[in-house]
Amino acid sequence: xxxxxxxxxxxxxxxxxxxxxxxxxxxxxxxxxxxxxxxxxxxxxxxxxxxxxxxxxxxxxxxxxxxxxxxxxxxxxxxxxxxxxxxxxxxxxxxxxxxxxxxxxxxxxxxxxxxxxxxxxxxxxxxxxxxxxxxxxxxxxxxxxxxxxxxxxxxxxxxxxxxxxxxxxxxxxxxxxxxxxxxxxxxxxxxxxxxxxxxxxxxxxxxxxxxxxxxxxxxxxxxxxxxxxxxxxxxxxxxxxxxxxxxxxxxxxxxxxxxxxx
Numbered sequence: 001x002x003x004x005x006x007x008x009x010x011x012x013x014x015x016x017x018x019x020x021x022x023x024x025x026x027x028x029x030x031x032x033x034x035x036x037x038x039x040x041x042x043x044x045x046x047x048x049x050x051x052x053x054x055x056x057x058x059x060x061x062x063x064x065x066x067x068x069x070x071x072x073x074x075x076x077x078x079x080x081x082x083x084x085x086x087x088x089x090x091x092x093x094x095x096x097x098x099x100x101x102x103x104x105x106x107x108x109x110x111x112x113x114x115x116x117x118x119x120x121x122x123x124x125x126x127x128x129x130x131x132x133x134x135x136x137x138x139x140x141x142x143x144x145x146x147x148x149x150x151x152x153x154x155x156x157x158x159x160x161x162x163x164x165x166x167x168x169x170x171x172x173x174x175x176x177x178x179x180x181x182x183x184x185x186x187x188x189x190x191x192x193x194x195x196x197x198x199x200x201x202x203x204x205x206x207x208x209x210x211x212x213x214x215x216x217x218x219x220x221x222x223x224x225x226x227x228x229x230x231x232x233x234x235x236x237x238x239x240x241x242x243x244x245x246x247x248x249x250x251x252x253x254x255x256x257x258x259x260x261x262x
Contacts, residue, residue, distance in 0.1 A: 002035040004069040006050075009258075010144040012040045016221040017255045018141055020130070020214035021079045022066040027210040027250055028083050031094045041065060043149040079214075083207050084116070099204035122191075122199070122208050129187070130215055132180045136226055137218040139171040144222070144260075177226065181235040188237025197245055205249060213246055225262045 005026060008019040017023070029036045041050070050063035057075055067077035076085050083096050084107070091104035097115035098105055105112055138157070142150040154164055170176070191199050200206025220227035232240045 001071050002037050003029065003071065004039050005029060005036050006039045006041050006065055006067050006069070008046075008065040009040045009042060010141070012042060014258070015040075015042075016144065016258050016260060018144075018217065018221040019065055020211075020218050021064075023214035023217050024079050024207060024210035025066040025068070025082050026252075026255070027213060028086055028096050028207060030250055031096065031099075031205075031210075032086055032090050033093055034086070034090065036068075039069075043145070043152055047152070079211075080119075080207075087112075096207040096210075097200065099198075099206040100201045119200075119208050119211075123211065125187070126211065126215065129180065129183050132176065132183060133215060133218050133230075135167060135176050136171060136180075137222065139168045140222040141218075177229050178235075180230045181233055184230065184236035184239045186237075188239050188242075192238035192242055198242065205246060209242075209246060212242075213250075216243065220256075221259045223260065223262060 005022075007017055007022045007026065009015040009017055026038075046063045046065060050067075054060050054063045054067065054075060054077060058077060060077060064077065066079055066082065067075050068082055069075055076082050087096050087105065088107045091107065093103070095101050095103065095105040095112075097119055098112060101111070134157075138153075138159075142153055145153060159167065194202075196202045198205040199208040199212060216227065216231045219230060230236060231243050234240065
C-alpha cells in the first residue's frame with residue numbers, strides 16, 4: 001500500500017498547492033522513489049477532521065500539513081520529521097541530507113547528524129526570506145481561500161487588524177520584490193558559488209533545496225510574474241539557474257498545472 005501524503009490546497013480538486021511545508025515532503029518522496037498518493041486537504045479538514053485524530057495519536061495540539069500515513073496506518077507529521085523518518089526507513093535510497101553519499105547511509109553516523117545540523121542552520125538563515133515572501137504571499141493566498149479559512153489564516157499568522165490592512169494595501173509595492181531579490185542574491189553568493197549547483201551538496205539536490213522550492217512556491221503558485229521577478233530574476237544571482245535545474249530534476253507538471261496564471 002502506498003504512503004499517503006496529505007497536502008494542503010485552497011480547494012480540493014481544483015485549488016492550488018501552495019504550502020511551502022508540503023512541497024519539500026513531496027520532493028523528498030520523489031527523490032526517494034517511494035510509492036505514494038496525494039490526499040488533498042483544506043484548512044477546515046485539518047482543524048475539524050484531523051486535529052482530533054492526530055492529537056490522540058501523536059499528542060500534538062493541532063493537525064498541520066504536511067503529514068503522511070505510513071503503510072501500517074500510523075501517521076508522521078511535520079516536514080523535517082517526515083524527512084528524517086524517510087531516511088531512517090529507506091537508508092538504501094537517495095539520502096535527503098547527504099545526497100552525494102554512498103548508500104546505504106547510517107542515520108546514526110556523525111556525518112549524517114552533522115548534515116542535519118547544517119540543514120537546521122540554513123533553515124534559520126531562510127527566516128528573513130520567508131518573512132519577506134509572506135508580505136507578497138499573504139494577501140494573495142487569503143484571496144483564494146473561502147472567507148472562514150481566510151480569517152483563520154490571518155489569525156493563525158498573528159496579524160492584527162491594522163497590520164493586515166496595511167499589508168493588503170502595500171502588496172504591490174515594488175520595493176518588496178527588490179528586497180527579496182537582494183536577499184536571494186546574498187544567499188546565492190554564500191551558497192551557490194565555487195561551482196555548486198545546489199544548496200544541499202555541490203552536485204545533487206537535497207532537503208535544503210526542497211525547502212527552498214517550497215518557499216518559491218509561495219509565490220509561484222499564486223503569481224507567475226512575481227516568481228519570475230524574484231527566483232528567476234537576474235538580480236537574484238545564481239538562483240535563476242538553480243531554479244531551472246530544480247525544474248529539470250522535478251518537473252511537477254501535475255502540481256504546476258494548477259498554479260494561477262497572470
